[in-house]
Amino acid sequence: MNQWSRVSWAIIVPPVEWTLPVPCSPRPLGVDSLEEIPMDFDPSRVALVDQNGSNLLVRGMCPTVSGSFDKEALLSAIRARGVDPGGKRLVVISVIDNTGERWAWAPEVSAFRVDPNSIPQSQWPPYVNRPGWDPGVALGHNAMGAFFWWPFEGLPPATDPTVFLGSPGWDFSGAVAQVESLFQTARGSLIYFHCMLGADRTGALHTGYLMKAKGMSLADASAIADAATSAGAPNGDYIRLRQAYAESL
Secondary structure, X not given: OOOOOOOOOOOOXXXXXXXXXXXXXXXXXXXXXXXXXXXXXXXXXXXXXXXXXXXXXXXXXOOEEOOEEOHHHHHHHHHHOOOOOOOOEEEEEEOOOOOOOHHHHHHHHHHOOOOHHHOOHHHOOHHHHOOOOOOOOOOEEOOOEEEEXXXXXXXXXXXXXXXXXXXXXXXXXXXXXXXXXXXXXXXXXXXXXXXXXXXXXXXXXXXXXXXXXXXXXXXXXXXXXXXXXXXXXXXXXXXXXHHHHHHHO
């Protein structure tokens, strides 16, 4: 079996009744409208999160340059951080959506031999509308590496966090577990997790990883994640999400 075929774990969530949450628009620090968002890859939003004997764990933004997935731009950004990615296999964990961010999502999945038309916008969100949805299975893979798609959303004010933390739902807890599991079990790999701008969703995921894998407090993990790149701290919905995740541990 291909080493990317399955990553599994048990997450037990009590049955709940819920309504579909309203998707949140990601934004970089200091940006007030989507028209102002820098669309090309920014190396200053890339940072090393962890490393072991054979793997690197790196966070960042979507590595899209001029409408194309650009592996070399990503590797260059990692080298600029003083880290040598060598010839490691690339494992991407993308948390962007396939609707408003489809312009970036489509070339990324295509780079891993996935036909974007096989996942139409009508299947958003995939945990509700895509039959057999299992984000723990690689959506695509090729000689370059493997691609996992695990979209999630932030936690709005006065909202029950159950749907956002567990499965069925956006399953932020599962996304954190996915990052940790791949980092521990992959061989000779560069594991790269990212959202659109490397700010809100990525920052929350970085914080969650440090709490789960390193046993850090919310305050310590947040301080490290917020200072890791030029993106700064995530917005309020993702601050609430990482707070809810900390309370669930």
